[in-house]
Amino acid sequence: MTDIAATTSRRSGAGRILIAVYLVLALAATGRSFYQLVSKFDQAPLAYSLSALAAVVYVFATIALIARGPVWFRIAQLTIGFELAGVIVVGVLSLVMPSLFAHPTVWSYFGMGYLFIPLVMPILGLIWLRRHPETRAA
Amino acid sequence: MIDWFTALQIGVAVMGGVLAVVLGLMGRRPSDLTMAFAGVVALLLIVQLAVTIAGPLTGNQPTGSLFEFYIYLISAIFLPVGAGFWALIDRSRWSTVILGVAQLAVAIMLYRMGQIWFIQGI
Numbered sequence: 476m477t478d479i480a481a482t483t484s485r486r487s488g489a490g491r492i493l494i495a496v497y498l499v500l501a502l503a504a505t506g507r508s509f510y511q512l513v514s515k516f517d518q519a520p521l522a523y524s525l526s527a528l529a530a531v532v533y534v535f536a537t538i539a540l541i542a543r544g545p546v547w548f549r550i551a552q553l554t555i556g557f558e559l560a561g562v563i564v565v566g567v568l569s570l571v572m573p574s575l576f577a578h579p580t581v582w583s584y585f586g587m588g589y590l591f592i593p594l595v596m597p598i599l600g601l602i603w604l605r606r607h608p609e610t611r612a613a
Numbered sequence: 614m615i616d617w618f619t620a621l622q623i624g625v626a627v628m629g630g631v632l633a634v635v636l637g638l639m640g641r642r643p644s645d646l647t648m649a650f651a652g653v654v655a656l657l658l659i660v661q662l663a664v665t666i667a668g669p670l671t672g673n674q675p676t677g678s679l680f681e682f683y684i685y686l687i688s689a690i691f692l693p694v695g696a697g698f699w700a701l702i703d704r705s706r707w708s709t710v711i712l713g714v715a716q717l718a719v720a721i722m723l724y725r726m727g728q729i730w731f732i733q734g735i
Contacts, residue, residue, distance in 0.1 A: 488705075488707060489707065491703070491705075491707040491708070491711065492707055492710055492711060492714065495696070495699070495711040495714055495715070496714060498695075499692065499714065499715070499718045502688055502691065502692075503688065503718075503722075506684045506685065506688045507684070509684065510678075510680065510681045510684050513680075514678065514680065514681070590721070
C-alpha cells in the first residue's frame with residue numbers, strides 16, 4: 476500500500492480536501508489582509524504587513540499543491556514550511572511582544588482566530604507531501 | 614443584517630456542511646441532497662447581499678465596518694458556488710466533503726459577519 480501511496484498524485488483523494496481548505500484559507504487571509512492594509516495599516520504596520528505576506532504565501536501554496544511537476548512540489552514544501560514557521564513564530568511573538576503582534580491576523584496566537592487551522596493545515600500538508608513525493612517530472 | 618435571518622443562514626449552513634462532510638467521508642458522491650443544501654446556502658447569501666444593500670437605506674446600520682462586512686460576504690458567496698462547480702466536475706466522495714467544508718466555512722464567516730454588524734463597534 477505504501478508503494479501505491481508513493482506513486483499516486485498528491486492531488487488525489489484526501490489531497491483534494493487539503494487543496495480545498497488551503498483555497499478557503501488563502502481566500503480568507505487575502506480578504507482580511509486586504510481590508511487591514513486599506514483601513515487599519517497604521518494601527519499595526521508590522522503585523523498587517525506580515526499578514527499580507529502570509530496571504531501571498533497561502534495563495535502560492537494553494538497553486539503549488541494543485542500544479543504538477545517537481546518544481547511546484549518543491550514550492551509547495553517551501554511555502555507550507557514557511558507558513559508553519561510563520562504561525563509558530565508569530566504565535567510566540569503575539570504572546571511575548573503583544574504591542575507589536577497581538578492584533579487579529581491569520582498567524583496571531585497560533586492562528587487562534589481561524590480555529591487553529593493555520594497551525595494544523597501546514598502540518599497535515601507537509602505530511603501529505605512527504606507521502607506523495609513528486610521528484611521527477613511526470 | 615437581520616438577526617433571525619443570520620441565525621437561519623448559519624443553521625442551514627451548519628446542517629448542510631455537517632451532512633456533506635459525513636456523507637462524503639462515508640463514501641457518497643455528490644447527490645441532489647448535498648448539492649441542494651449548498652445551493653440553498655448560496656441562495657440565502659444572495660438574499661443576504663440584497664438585505665445588506667437595502668439595510669443602511671432603511672436605517673439598519675452595521676456597528677462595525679461595512680467595508681469589512683462586504684469583503685466577508687462577497688468571499689462567502691464564492692465558496693458554495695465554487696464547491697458546487699467542483700462537485701459537478703469531480704464526482705467523488707471528496708467533492709462531497711468539500712461541499713461540506715465550504716458550507717462550514719460560510720457558517721463561520723456568517724458568524725463573523727454577525728459580530729461585525731451587531732457588536733463590533735459597540
